[in-house]
Amino acid sequence: MPEKAGEPEKPGEPEEAAEPEEAVAAGKGPAGKGRATRRRGAELESAILDAAWEVLLAHGYGGFTYEAIAARAGTSRPVLYRRWAKREDMLLATLVRHLRRIEIPDTGSLRGDVLAFLREVNEDRAATAALMLVQLADYFRDTGTNFLQLRAALSPPAPGPGEVLVARAVARGELPDVPRPARVLDLPLELMRHDLLMELGALPDERIVEIVDVVWLPLLGVTGERAG
Template sequence: MERRRGEALESAILEAAWDELSERGYANLTVDSVARRAGTSKPVLYRRWADKQKLVEAAVVRRNVIQQSPPADTGSLRGDLIATLTELAERRGPFLAQLSLLLAGFFAEADTSYADLRELILAGRRSGRDEIMDRAIARGEIDPARLTPRIASLPFDLLRGEAMMTKRPVPPEVIEEIVDTIFLPLVRAR
């Protein structure tokens, strides 16, 4: 077996941590189980991450960065939101519900939140949501004075909440209701 180093080793460890988290949840994940699964030793993990929390945090951030795709650009705010929310619902919706359960112990132990984790995932990069809103402002579809950070996140938060509450894919009619009935009336330029 070839000895892995650098990025190849780190990638194997983070993939193993993600798999352990997905199968066991945070509470039952151990540094030993991740090391075994990655085919390495605990000291190798501890040289890179101070503890289980930091290891899981790195695995979640890596997985989310890998899975990010650019937001839809249909030429309209409504089209961009519906296309982007639909893709998120189809690709990641059911997993969002599962992830909240798997990470419950992490959030309690680390005294952190989804918002904190989201900031780590973005790491100073602009989010797809920000791109969608900026394009809509440039096209004159949104009154920037009406677009607060909370309102900008509203369609995405509602999609996440729906996925977590129902543990099912979010249907197209719910996405359209989120966009047409709730979000657009709040931000449209008058």
């Protein structure tokens, strides 16, 4: 009987094809002729999380079950339960693996840095904007959380991109060292996220330039030749 979404296996339920810590790979046959290979440790976990990502993209959180992921990974549900006792834990591990942290480029100027960073966000996150909005709707409803809480769970505490960008500009002498509201520091990335969610696709480059040159840099007091 298929499991209920997120329901842990009942005590005493027999393991499907009782397996040790490693799982049997989907391959068949001895040394290329029918003999299954076994995956262990990091290799096995990577295979499971890759399968979990594929299930999430295809079926959303509603279809993100131990049964579906085990079948896609070519392993058994007990192997998954030993690593992630709750479905939400497996989801977070999946997102951490596949939503990489975007490094902030250092181009030598504030304008160059923020443009390069937003272009990287545009390229890397456009495909997942719809996922966050649609595929995770059931997750937010089931857990009573929201996107901001999910983002905090995925990222260790650290200065935000805007804070890093402005601190670099201050160190270069491009900006005065004065207090600035967090809303101002976060503005370019927040505008970028908003537009990606509204468009459900990559933004044209002129929109990114507009966020930087028309909105953010003037707000920081950077214009004309000082923009870099």
